[in-house]
Amino acid sequence: MKRFTEKIRPTAHEGLEKRIIEHLDNLTKPPGSLGRLEEFALRYCLCKGNAVAMLEKIELFTFAGDHGITEENITPFPSEVTSQMVVNMAAGGAAVSVLCRNAGIGYAVVDMGVKSELNDMPNLIKRKVAYGTNNFAHQPAMTEEKTMEALERGFHLAEQSHAHILGIGEMGIGNTSSASAIYSLVLGLDAKTTVGAGTGSNGDFLERKIAAVQKGIDLHRDATGDDPLKILSRVGGYEIAGMTGIILGAASNRIPVAIDGFIASAAALIAMRLEKNTRDYLFFSHASAEKFHRNFLAKEGIRPILSLDMWLGEGTGAVLALQIIKQAMVCYSQMATFTSAGVSNKE
Amino acid sequence: MKRFTEKIRPTAHEGLEKRIIEHLDNLTKPPGSLGRLEEFALRYCLCKGNAVAMLEKIELFTFAGDHGITEENITPFPSEVTSQMVVNMAAGGAAVSVLCRNAGIGYAVVDMGVKSELNDMPNLIKRKVAYGTNNFAHQPAMTEEKTMEALERGFHLAEQSHAHILGIGEMGIGNTSSASAIYSLVLGLDAKTTVGAGTGSNGDFLERKIAAVQKGIDLHRDATGDDPLKILSRVGGYEIAGMTGIILGAASNRIPVAIDGFIASAAALIAMRLEKNTRDYLFFSHASAEKFHRNFLAKEGIRPILSLDMWLGEGTGAVLALQIIKQAMVCYSQMATFTSAGVSNKE
Numbered sequence: 176m177k178r179f180t181e182k183i184r185p186t187a188h189e190g191l192e193k194r195i196i197e198h199l200d201n202l203t204k205p206p207g208s209l210g211r212l213e214e215f216a217l218r219y220c221l222c223k224g225n226a227v228a229m230l231e232k233i234e235l236f237t238f239a240g241d242h243g244i245t246e247e248n249i250t251p252f253p254s255e256v257t258s259q260m261v262v263n264m265a266a267g268g269a270a271v272s273v274l275c276r277n278a279g280i281g282y283a284v285v286d287m288g289v290k291s292e293l294n295d296m297p298n299l300i301k302r303k304v305a306y307g308t309n310n311f312a313h314q315p316a317m318t319e320e321k322t323m324e325a326l327e328r329g330f331h332l333a334e335q336s337h338a339h340i341l342g343i344g345e346m347g348i349g350n351t352s353s354a355s356a357i358y359s360l361v362l363g364l365d366a367k368t369t370v371g372a373g374t375g376s377n378g379d380f381l382e383r384k385i386a387a388v389q390k391g392i393d394l395h396r397d398a399t400g401d402d403p404l405k406i407l408s409r410v411g412g413y414e415i416a417g418m419t420g421i422i423l424g425a426a427s428n429r430i431p432v433a434i435d436g437f438i439a440s441a442a443a444l445i446a447m448r449l450e451k452n453t454r455d456y457l458f459f460s461h462a463s464a465e466k467f468h469r470n471f472l473a474k475e476g477i478r479p480i481l482s483l484d485m486w487l488g489e490g491t492g493a494v495l496a497l498q499i500i501k502q503a504m505v506c507y508s509q510m511a512t513f514t515s516a517g518v519s520n521k522e
Numbered sequence: 523m524k525r526f527t528e529k530i531r532p533t534a535h536e537g538l539e540k541r542i543i544e545h546l547d548n549l550t551k552p553p554g555s556l557g558r559l560e561e562f563a564l565r566y567c568l569c570k571g572n573a574v575a576m577l578e579k580i581e582l583f584t585f586a587g588d589h590g591i592t593e594e595n596i597t598p599f600p601s602e603v604t605s606q607m608v609v610n611m612a613a614g615g616a617a618v619s620v621l622c623r624n625a626g627i628g629y630a631v632v633d634m635g636v637k638s639e640l641n642d643m644p645n646l647i648k649r650k651v652a653y654g655t656n657n658f659a660h661q662p663a664m665t666e667e668k669t670m671e672a673l674e675r676g677f678h679l680a681e682q683s684h685a686h687i688l689g690i691g692e693m694g695i696g697n698t699s700s701a702s703a704i705y706s707l708v709l710g711l712d713a714k715t716t717v718g719a720g721t722g723s724n725g726d727f728l729e730r731k732i733a734a735v736q737k738g739i740d741l742h743r744d745a746t747g748d749d750p751l752k753i754l755s756r757v758g759g760y761e762i763a764g765m766t767g768i769i770l771g772a773a774s775n776r777i778p779v780a781i782d783g784f785i786a787s788a789a790a791l792i793a794m795r796l797e798k799n800t801r802d803y804l805f806f807s808h809a810s811a812e813k814f815h816r817n818f819l820a821k822e823g824i825r826p827i828l829s830l831d832m833w834l835g836e837g838t839g840a841v842l843a844l845q846i847i848k849q850a851m852v853c854y855s856q857m858a859t860f861t862s863a864g865v866s867n868k869e
Contacts, residue, residue: 204616207834210735211832212829212830252866253866256866260550263550266858266863268550269550269858269863270549273857274853278849362745373869374552375552434776441650484557485556491556495845495846498842499842500627500846502624506617509608509620509623509624511615519602519603519606522600
């Protein structure tokens with residue numbers, strides 16, 4: 176585990192921060208008037224350890240995997256939708272694909288643990304660790320070995336990337352249940368608090384979902400304690416472990432990551448608990464409409480970039496946040512200064 | 523006046539709305555999961571009166587003008603900053619210019635009433651009505667004739683535009699005072715409620731600013747009553763009138779408009795009071811950090827798209843909102859449907 180976290184350094188640097196803020200204040204605008212765009216530019220430059228950092232190349236990955244917990248009849252969508260949507264994403268027809276294309280963001284979907292065998296496609300990266308997880312209401316979702324394998328594969332994607340910043344999202348029927356179980360076990364909350372409708376689990380579906388997640392929490396609580404890796408392994412999923420891995424790999428290589436919504440945030444929570452400095456590299460893209468997400472962000476003192484009632488996942492919220500972070504750095508890098516533009520400052 | 527408003531029709535259309543929502547629900551995502559992006563796509567298509575509307579060409583205008591109220595020593599920035607910033611915007615060095623360039627948005631700055639004579643520049647549109655307003659603490663800011671002239675010039679810009687959607691912002695030292703006076707007179711509020719720091723008016727500057735705006739309100743209240751045009755003329759500005767004009771011209775031609783922040787919203791308020799159907803065509807981009815803006819939006823029942831603590835103006839918030847509206851329409855137009863992608867729907 177140590178190799179995944181030992182290179183993650185805090186980004187704080189007093190001298191560098193001063194230089195970045197000096198530059199921001201020298202741009203042709205009143206100091207602070209770009210609001211959070213200035214915060215994003217500052218944080219981005221601190222991640223890079225560079226007061227003249229570039230932000231050109233952006234890549235977004237959707238991590239996909241299937242979930243045994245769907246046996247509990249917790250969602251109206253059949254498991255096959257996972258692989259069908261992976262194909263749709265790779266073919267360019269999903270929301271995340273069209274959003275990335277229009278934003279000039281490099282895109283790929285990563286098969287971490289989809290049930291079925293997938294054919295080769297241009298924007299599909301095959302990193303399958305297993306054909307879906309076990310039903311965590313009855314047994315561990317993944318073995319610890321396979322969890323490490325998924326982490327490793329995610330970590331390696333970040334190491335290989337030439338992107339200046341990454342975005343991550345996910346696809347996996349059943350994975351809001353896994354995410355809720357992770358929040359519950361890490362934060363010590365019951366299923367009623369952390370489980371929401373996910374993708375259309377209302378009425379009886381929602382009741383069964385809460386019951387199944389609570390069963391999983393009760394079953395695994397003693398074995399996991401507050402060990403984030405054990406929690407990930409017992410109730411998580413391959414795509415969640417892949418996201419945790421890429422986050423750690425990105426932070427190890429000073430690459431910031433835009434975290435999508437409810438499930439990606441659960442992966443981020445594991446990564447932050449494994450190494451608290453990880454947080455410096457994360458941009459939480461949006462407050463999802465999924466019930467517990469806003470509470471989670473508030474509990475951790477995180478202010479998301481957007482709040483647009485989205486709950487699709489895939490990385491769709493991350494795309495929009497990345498466009499804003501990019502614009503923050505466009506201002507930082509391309510605006511004229513008071514001197515260069517001959518604009519008077521305050522009297 | 524009638525010719526500015528008589529063509530503005532409400533966008534509501536039951537049959538069309540049904541077709542748009544049917545298409546949204548047929549895209550490969552759970553219905554409603556793109557949250558407000560679906561609301562934006564619906565509203566945009568209704569504006570166009572077309573269930574297969576295009577959103578390709580986007581233009582943003584920054585309206586500029588000077589303000590006599592600056593004689594009251596209400597801001598630490600000298601009036602010359604207005605024309606200096608207009609030159610900076612046209613030359614491509616201002617925040618709004620670099621943001622538009624990166625977003626592929628056509629950009630121009632419009633001189634509606636800058637004090638000084640400006641040289642020709644490629645992205646500068648010269649529509650000067652006068653060399654700044656009079657000091658509204660002592661006399662009407664503009665004559666009614668010149669107000670109509672400014673409205674006409676803004677209106678004409680929209681009529682000439684080939685853009686599918688427009689964005690508007692402004693530049694004018696002193697213009698938060700005008701905007702506050704407009705809010706006060708239209709909504710019946712005192713200056714203490716509507717005046718904020720604007721661009722760096724703190725401490726003594728803020729006290730003088732509140733006093734000057736209140737003086738203007740008291741001076742003009744009886745003459746204006748609740749007539750939006752009289753209010754605009756007595757306490758507004760040429761750039762504000764230009765924005766009101768382009769909003770009316772855009773709505774008359776079914777072109778939606780992204781409204782920037784505090785001052786652009788004051789122009790929008792006048793336009794909405796002149797013709798209430800105008801509102802259907804407006805997207806309020808963001809909640810500015812300027813004190814009264816969030817209250818204004820709440821009073822009118824408007825939920826802004828973004829909330830990023832920005833208070834620069836120029837149209838900077840509108841650029842970011844336009845990118846999101848564009849992405850909403852990219853999803854609407856380019857996503858695969860359940861049938862075309864072979865994805866299973868709910869069981």
